[in-house]
Amino acid sequence: MSARVQEDAAGKLDLAFEDLGERELKNIARPVRVFRVGLGKARLDAVPTIPLPEKPSIAVLPFANLSGDPEQEYFADGMVEEIITALSRIRWLFVIARNSSFTYKGQAIDVKRVGRELGVRYVLEGSVRKAGGRVRITAQLIDTNTGAHLWADRFDGSLEDVFDLQDKVASSVAGVIEPALQAAEIRRSAERPTSDLTAYDLYLRALSLYETGRAGVERALELLRQAIERDPGYGPALALAAHCHQVLDIIGWAKDPAANRSEGIDLARRALRVAREDPDVLGRAAHAFGYFGEDLDAATALVDRARELNPSFALGWFRSGWLRLWHGNPDLAIEHFQTSLRLSPRNPIAASFLGIGVGHVLSRQFEEARTMLLRSLQESPNSVPSHRWLAVCCAHMGRLEEAREMINRLQAIMLDAAPGASPHRNPEHCEPMQDRLRAVLRDGASPYRNLEHRELYLSGLRLALGETV
Numbered sequence: 283m284s285a286r287v288q289e290d291a292a293g294k295l296d297l298a299f300e301d302l303g304e305r306e307l308k309n310i311a312r313p314v315r316v317f318r319v320g321l322g323k324a325r326l327d328a329v330p331t332i333p334l335p336e337k338p339s340i341a342v343l344p345f346a347n348l349s350g351d352p353e354q355e356y357f358a359d360g361m362v363e364e365i366i367t368a369l370s371r372i373r374w375l376f377v378i379a380r381n382s383s384f385t386y387k388g389q390a391i392d393v394k395r396v397g398r399e400l401g402v403r404y405v406l407e408g409s410v411r412k413a414g415g416r417v418r419i420t421a422q423l424i425d426t427n428t429g430a431h432l433w434a435d436r437f438d439g440s441l442e443d444v445f446d447l448q449d450k451v452a453s454s455v456a457g458v459i460e461p462a463l464q465a466a467e468i469r470r471s472a473e474r475p476t477s478d479l480t481a482y483d484l485y486l487r488a489l490s491l492y493e494t495g496r497a498g499v500e501r502a503l504e505l506l507r508q509a510i511e512r513d514p515g516y517g518p519a520l521a522l523a524a525h526c527h528q529v530l531d532i533i534g535w536a537k538d539p540a541a542n543r544s545e546g547i548d549l550a551r552r553a554l555r556v557a558r559e560d561p562d563v564l565g566r567a568a569h570a571f572g573y574f575g576e577d578l579d580a581a582t583a584l585v586d587r588a589r590e591l592n593p594s595f596a597l598g599w600f601r602s603g604w605l606r607l608w609h610g611n612p613d614l615a616i617e618h619f620q621t622s623l624r625l626s627p628r629n630p631i632a633a634s635f636l637g638i639g640v641g642h643v644l645s646r647q648f649e650e651a652r653t654m655l656l657r658s659l660q661e662s663p664n665s666v667p668s669h670r671w672l673a674v675c676c677a678h679m680g681r682l683e684e685a686r687e688m689i690n691r692l693q694a695i696m697l698d699a700a701p702g703a704s705p706h707r708n709p710e711h712c713e714p715m716q717d718r719l720r721a722v723l724r725d726g727a728s729p730y731r732n733l734e735h736r737e738l739y740l741s742g743l744r745l746a747l748g749e750t751v
Contacts, residue, residue, distance in 0.1 A: 397426025
């Protein structure tokens with residue numbers, strides 16, 4: 283119904299109206315304001331709604347062209363298509379197809395209505411403004427249930443190469459939206475009653491815990507075991523459980539390292555059997571295989587496949603960086619860590635700074651390494667690997683006092699993480715860090731396959747511990 287007819291009918295007939303904004307109509311030169319009509323006492327809010335899918339869901343709405351130039355409409359539409367394509371590579375995300383989201387083009391948008399009609403929990407909307415040879419693109423992510431803005435950003439660039447600019451913005455948007463969406467899903471799960479948990483909710487709760495210390499890792503494993511019992515083919519839960527076993531080994535928390543390694547590898551293999559096309563599962567499995575000493579070439583091929591499936595996935599590039607370090611290629615590793623940081627500039631992966639620092643150590647660029655390792659400790663002050671590698675780096679630089687200080691700090695961190703830790707803890711109840719590191723030296727344990735790199739690491743530890751190299 284047009285606005286003119288709506289004005290005549292309002293108050294005279296038992297009708298409900300919903301403003302749909304201005305629309306382009308055939309044989310009419312200018313846009314016309316139109317309304318949706320509900321007959322009788324029917325409420326427009328009762329328009330049939332599509333139930334939400336089990337996984338997070340998003341619609342990318344047409345971006346508004348603010349350039350005042352109709353010729354730029356193609357650029358705005360192309361921008362949205364590129365973003366939809368980039369988001370579609372995120373396997374745990376349900377993305378509405380372009381044909382559905384573009385039915386809202388030219389309308390005044392009510393995100394709650396869009397959420398009901400398309401069956402999505404999130405909406406991405408934005409605008410494009412061109413001035414001269416420059417273009418500014420803004421985007422914002424909105425929760426359709428509450429209307430809350432979860433994330434917003436803007437991107438500026440040159441129109442010299444339109445397609446490169448579209449690809450760059452699409453990759454950036456996908457890279458920053460993924461952690462924002464995951465954080466929103468974790469918050470949503472935490473608000474659900476514990477009596478109503480699905481495998482997905484158990485997985486989300488584990489995801490929020492596994493980086494919060496020893497108790498967090500162990501609790502995450504409990505939740506993941508419950509998720510796997512409910513759904514033995516749940517690839518993400520299997521892969522995250524494998525990663526938790528990897529964390530236990532990295533920090534030195536595994537009570538039985540051989541059994542822990544065996545279980546981690548088994549979980550990674552089970553994850554691959556059920557989810558070979560999920561980039562996150564591929565990346566986590568590859569990381570576990572590489573760390574636990576499995577075929578490194580096969581692990582690298584898996585992580586490369588993950589990056590092919592989702593080039594905007596910051597964690598894929600991050601895991602690829604570690605595999606390259608273990609393979610003995612620090613220069614390529616540093617490039618991949620830097621890419622992961624570019625893809626997630628607002629939510630950087632702290633261990634990317636550690637990886638870059640390790641790459642510089644292995645290349646014997648110790649000044650650059652020390653700078654990046656200190657940066658990694660700024661992001662994650664209790665990181666055991668960062669303290670370890672900073673001790674190695676400082677030892678090779680001749681800064682032995684600083685190296686030994688790192689070992690002492692490691693001891694304090696491990697005391698804090700010990701089960702039942704309290705202000706009255708007794709250091710005798712916690713295995714001294716020096717003894718743990720000496721055990722590493724005895725075993726020669728290291729995921730680094732390059733013998734020169736492995737010896738560089740072990741000799742640095744010896745120096746930091748005051749032993750003869």
